Amino acid sequence: MATDPVCGMQIKPEDAVASEQHDGTTFYFCSEACHQTFLKDPHRYGHQGH
Ligand SMILES: [Zn+2]
Numbered sequence: 001m002a003t004d005p006v007c008g009m010q011i012k013p014e015d016a017v018a019s020e021q022h023d024g025t026t027f028y029f030c031s032e033a034c035h036q037t038f039l040k041d042p043h044r045y046g047h048q049g050h
Pocket residue numbers: 022023042043046050
């Protein structure tokens with residue numbers, strides 16, 4: 001299972017509506033809306049560290 005970083009939903013990667021690579025990590029999203037929110041500000045949602 002993967003966690004949608006925007007809404008926190010647990011999703012299977014194969015069921016994800018969208019995915020995005022960022023800093024070598026692939027993030028999975030439950031909806032295109034979550035994907036777009038992530039793209040606007042990936043460091044708010046994506047991860048700690050930089
Ligand atoms: Zn980053």
